[in-house]
Amino acid sequence: MDMPTKYNPQSVEAGKYKEWVAAGYFKSDANSDKEPYSIVIPPPNVTGRLHLGHAWDTTLQDIITRMKRMQGYEVLYLPGMDHAGIATQAKVDARLREQGIDRREIGREKFLEHVWNWKEEYAGFIRHQWEKLGLGLDYDKERFTMDTGLSDAVRKVFVDMYEKGLIYRGQYIINWDPVTQTALSDIEVVHKEIEGHFYHVKYPLEDGGHVEIATTRPETMLGDTAIVVHPDDERYQGMIGQHAVLPIVNRRLPIIADPYVEQAFGTGVMKVTPAHDPNDFVIGERHNLERINVMHPDGTMNESAGKYDGMDRFECRSALVEDLKAADCLLEIEPHLHSVGHSERSDAVVEPYLSTQWFVGMDTLAEKSLDNQDSDDAIRFVPDRFDATFRRWMEDIRDWVISRQLWWGHQIPAWYHKTTGEIYVGIEAPADPENWEQDEDVLDTWFSSALWPFSTMGWPEETDDLKKFFPTNVLVTGYDIIFFWVARMIFSSLEHTGEYPFEDVLLHGLVRDEHNRKMSKSLGNGVDPMDVIDRYGADAMRYFLATGTTPGHDLKYSDAKVESVWNFINKIWNASRFSLMNIGENFTMNDIDLNGDKTLADEWILTRLNETVRDVTRLSEQYEFGEVGRLLYNFIWDEFCDWYIEMAKVSMTEGAEREKHMTRSVLLYTLDRVMKMLHPFMPFVTEEIYQTIDAKRSIVVSEWPEPDDDHMYMEAKERMAILVEIIKSVRQTRNELNTPISRPINIQIEVKDESRRQGIESNRSYLVQFCNPSALEIAENIKVEDDAKTDVVKGATVILPLSGLIDMEAELTRLKSELERLEGELKRVEGKLANENFVSKAPEAVVSKEKEKKMDYQAQYDEVKERIESLERKG
C-alpha cells in the first residue's frame, strides 16, 4: 500500500476526470431499459467564469445524479450554456471599445462574429471549470441557447404563441434603460431607495388662480397633456372641464376627472404625462389624451422638450427647476425618500418610456401554471414555502416585454412589408424577402432559457431523448431566479409540451462572504471556486457546499470551514490507510465473509453501518444533504475511527486467524460502503481509495449500498453502550487524577445483571486495550475498599481502588451531588409516570422508555446511596 500519510488533493484529483469521461461513464442512452433520471444544468452565461453560486448548484446536481447512477438509473445530466443577450453584448462591446472599435461602425454582422468568438473562448473556460468540479455531464448532449435546434424551438414557440394570440405587439410604457438602450422586463428593474426631492409646482389656471402639483421628476412635465382630479373631490368640482397652463411651455392642459387620483394624497391634483409614466399612460388611454414623448432613447431631451432639446434628462431637471423658480412657479422643494428603478445590468436609472415592443400576454399562462399547482401534477418546491412565492408572483403578473433592442440573441421572426406595413410572423422569412424587412430586435434571453428543459432534448422533434428523459426529475438552482427562470420554464413547458418541466425544484440561497455580504464584483469579495479547489481540493469544496446549510438558506463562505472538511478527508484517508494496511494486499472483496463468529465490535459497527446506509439513502431522497453529511461524519469519525478501528487493533494483534479474517472482512466491507456513500460528495478521493479495494471497476459505476438486515444486531448496540460508558468512566477518573493511560491501575467493575456481566466479561480484552488495568475484576458483588473511587454508570459500577490518590472528602461531596442529581431525575420520571394523562395518551414506546429510565436511575441511586452510607459509617 503506498498511500502517503497526508491526503494530497492535487495528486488524488489529477487525471481522474479525463478517465471517467473517456470511459463514457457520464453518457446517457435514450434506448436503455433502465429507468430514466434527468437533470438539466442551469446554463451559465457565457459572459465569464463560474462563481461559487454555480459551483454550489452544480455540486448538488452532481451529487444527485451520481447517486442515481449508482442506484441503477439511466442518468442524463445535460450540460449547456446561455447566450445571455444583454450581458454578453455589453462585455463584447466593452472589449471592442478598448480596441478602439465601435459596434455601430462595424455593423451587426461583423459584431456578431466577435460575439461568437467570445462565446467560444468562454465556453472553453466554463468546460474546464466543470472538469475541475468533477461534474458527471454528458458532453455529447451539450447545448447552447443559440444552437440551430434551440433557435428553431424559439421561433416555433414565438409563431405558435403569436397565432394563439399569446404574443402581441403594441405601443406601451415599458422600462427603458437609456445606457444599454433597450427595453427591460419588470424583474430586470431593481428598485433602490434614493434620497430625492418633491418639487411643488404651481400650474396657473386659465381662468385665474392656480393649482399646486408635486412631482419627483419635473423634466417629465414637458410631456404633460392634462391635469386630473378625483371626480368626487368637493374641492375641485368647479375646475373639471376647465384648462390649466403648463408653466414654461404654455401648453393648455384640460382638467379631467379620474378615480385613479387619491384625494387624500398631497393636494389631490395630479399632472398626467401619458408618455412617461405607466399610470398616466392608462389614464391617458381612458381619456384619449395626446402622448408627448420628450426624450431620445439615450435619455437626452428631444425636440418636443423645446428649449431643453439635447440636454441630458438630469441636466434638464436642474435647468427646468431654475426656470420655474424664475417664473415664480416653484413653490417648494421638499426632500423625499423614494424608490427609483435601476437597470439590473447597467445600473442606469430606468425611464418609463413609451415605445413599441413585443409582449407575452400572461393571463392564461399564469392561470394554467396556478391550476397545475393545484393538481396532482403540482411541482414540488423544496423548501415548500417557495411554492407560495411562485404563486404570489403568478397571481399578480403583468405582461412580459420580450423584445430587446440588441443584436446578440434570437432575432424576432416578424417581418414588416416595406410598402403596406403588413406584419408577417413565421418560422421562415416570407417568400418574397426583398419586399419585407425583419424586425431588428431580438428576444429576451429568458425567452429561450424558458424552453431549456425540452428544447435541449430536441423539442419540437419527438426525439428519443425527449421521450426518455423529459420531463426532468429535479431542477436545482438559486431562489434568486425563481421569477426569471423557474416560473417561466413552468408556464412555457405547460403551454408547449402539456407537461411540467420537472417534478421537483430544489432551491438554494446565495453564497455570502465571512461578513455576511453578498459576493459581488464591485465589493471585490468574490471567491473563485478554482482558487478554493487549488488550495483544498474539489472534494473538500463540494462537501462544504453541499452540507454547509439547509435547503433555501444562504451559505456563508469561510476558508476555515473548507479547511475543516480537508481535515475530515484526511481522516478518511488515514482510516483507509489503516484498514488497507491491516487487510493486506491479498485480501480482496471476494474474501469478505461476514457469516462466522463476530466480536461485539464487529456486530456493533455492522449494525451502525446498516443504519447509516438506511438513513443516508432516505435523507438524500429528501435532499437533506446537510443531515447526510453529518451522519457520515459522525459514523466515520466518532464510530468507525474512534471505536471500531481501536477495537480492531485488539483482534488484529491478539485474535486467532479466524477472528482476524472477520475483522478484515468487516473493515473492508465497511470501507467499501462508506466510500460509496461518500462518492457523490467527494468523487475524487473515494475513487482513489476504491481503486485499491476493487481495481476491477470505477466507483462511478459501482452500486449504491442497501441496508443488510442479516447484519443488524440490536443487542450489540446495548452492550456496546455499556462498555463505552465504563471506558469513559475510567478515562474520566484517570484524567481527574492525572494518571496517564501508560500507568496501569486496578479496575473493578460491579455488574448485578448476570447476562450483562457475561457480556462485559467476554469483552475483557477491549477493557484491557482502552483502560490498561493492572488487575481487572468483573463481578456481581465487589467489596469496595474505603479509599476507592466509584462511579455508577448505566448497568455497572466502576470501582477504582486508588489508595492515597483520592481526596475522600471531595469524593463524598461529589457522590452527594451525584445523588442529588439522580434524585431529581428520578422525581421527574416518577412524576411523569404517575401522570394518568401521560400514561394513557403518550405512545407506548415513550412510556416504556420512561419506565426503563426510571429503573436505571433507581439502580444508580441505590448504588450511590449505599456508597455514601458506607463512607460515612467508616468516618
Next chain:
RNA sequence: GAUCCCGUAGCUCAGUGGGAGAGCGCUUGCUUGACAUGCAAGAGGUCGGUGGUUCGAGCCCACUCGGGAUCACCA
C-alpha cells in the same frame, strides 16, 4: 404597505412534538503502532420575550422585540 426567512454555546450553524447538539475556538493531559491535520478528558445554554395549544414545546399557534430578504409602490 404585503409576504417570507432568521434569532439555539464565544463564532458559524444543525435540530423531523418525547433525553439541548456539531464544527471551529477555549482549558487540561498525551510523541498510544492510520492520522499531533491526531487522541483523551472538560468548561461553556433562561433555545430573543410574553401568552396559548398539548400528558409533554427549541419545534405548533397568537402577539411582541431585533436582524435580513422578496414583492408592490401614490403623483
